[in-house]
Amino acid sequence: MPSDNHAAPSGNHAEPAVLVEHPAEGITVLRLNRPRRLNAINSELIDGLLDAVAEVRRDRRCRAVVLTGSGRGFCAGADLAGYGVPRGFDDPRELQRNYAVQEHLSAAVTSLTSLQVPVVAAVNGPAAGGGMALAAAADIRVVSPDATFTVAFVKVGLSGCDLGLSWLLPRMIGAGRAYELMLTGRTVEAEEAGRIGLANRVVAADQLLDEALRTAGLIAANSPWGVRMTKQVMWSQLEVGSLRAGMELENRTQVLSTYTGDVTEAMRAFQEKRAPQWAGDQS
Incomplete structure (x- = not known):
């Protein structure tokens, strides 16, 4: 570009x-x-x-x-x-x-x-x-x-x-x-x-x-959603007061992330030896 x-x-x-x-x-x-x-x-x-x-x-x-x-x-x-x-x-x-x-x-x-x-x-x-x-x-x-x-x-x-x-x-x-x-x-x-x-x-x-x-x-090069959630959770963790609360935040975020289709695409891309086409790349 x-x-x-x-x-x-x-x-x-x-x-x-x-x-x-x-x-x-x-x-x-x-x-x-x-x-x-x-x-x-x-x-x-x-x-x-x-x-x-x-x-x-x-x-x-x-x-x-x-x-x-x-x-x-x-x-x-x-x-x-x-x-x-x-x-x-x-x-x-x-x-x-x-x-x-x-x-x-x-x-x-x-x-x-x-x-x-x-x-x-x-x-x-x-x-x-x-x-x-x-x-x-x-x-x-x-x-x-x-x-x-x-x-x-x-x-x-x-x-x-x-x-x-x-x-x-x-x-x-x-x-x-x-x-x-x-x-x-x-x-x-x-x-x-x-x-x-x-x-x-x-x-x-x-x-x-x-x-x-x-x-x-x-x-x-990484999944747009995955990167966004990583940044958001990392900054939030600086204010979270316990391991349990931090893990509960992670758990919810990981489940949400499965709905983008990027995990399936990453596995398919690995098998096909190509770069993934992330969901955010379609916008």
């Missing part, structure tokens, strides 16, 4: 804040695109990301997403030049405006965790503050040696607990490591990120996108 690249609708500026690319069948790349600011977060970038994720939700052909940054940064956190005002917000009161900004940022994080298809973050440089939260919200993180991770919030007089990181990090790297990173605000280099589980693997910078696309391709 030929590449199909376009911009997520995010305003009238000459350079869109988020680019949407289709490099291969079933794979969508979302590229944060403010390279001169290391893809720092402002209202335009968040609007563009929310629009792009909404587009993925509507695209029944999409099987996996790769999230990355233009230039030498992934996302350097909040833009110190100013955030702006969330789209559609017109309340002049300071408290209401600041709370709207907080909800706007939080929506970008949860839009990734709740997306029906998996997200692979290709972290090509600094991921700080909100940028680290976006990377943590992905299902898989592949990073280059230039990648760094910094919670950052505590360094500017705020609580280190922001944008879901106080929930995500302990589950990802353990409570002790998470507390240290959030209390000190120190920067984690790529090698350490891989060692502590913050990154799934570290690859050469010139191989980063290819590796992320390869991983996305492995996901896209």
Whole structure:
């Protein structure tokens, strides 16, 4: 399938804040695109990301997403030049405006965790503050040696607990490591990120996108329903309180999955030595 690249609708500026690319069948790349600011977060970038994720939700052909940054940064956190005002917000009161900004940022994080298809973050440089939260919200993180991770919030007089990181990090790297990173605000280099589980693997910078696309391709080759249910159940299991409850959730999901016809098709394809034609591929 030929590449199909376009911009997520995010305003009238000459350079869109988020680019949407289709490099291969079933794979969508979302590229944060403010390279001169290391893809720092402002209202335009968040609007563009929310629009792009909404587009993925509507695209029944999409099987996996790769999230990355233009230039030498992934996302350097909040833009110190100013955030702006969330789209559609017109309340002049300071408290209401600041709370709207907080909800706007939080929506970008949860839009990734709740997306029906998996997200692979290709972290090509600094991921700080909100940028680290976006990377943590992905299902898989592949990073280059230039990648760094910094919670950052505590360094500017705020609580280190922001944008879901106080929930995500302990589950990802353990409570002790998470507390240290959030209390000190120190920067984690790529090698350490891989060692502590913050990154799934570290690859050469010139191989980063290819590796992320390869991983996305492995996901896209599986049953669309099976992948969707795997992501949904895995995220739900982070909130389930017991093995019994977790297994009951799995049991119901597995029975539901037998009704797609994909199990029968997988067995037939194996016997016939061909690639399966999944039920979702017929849509």
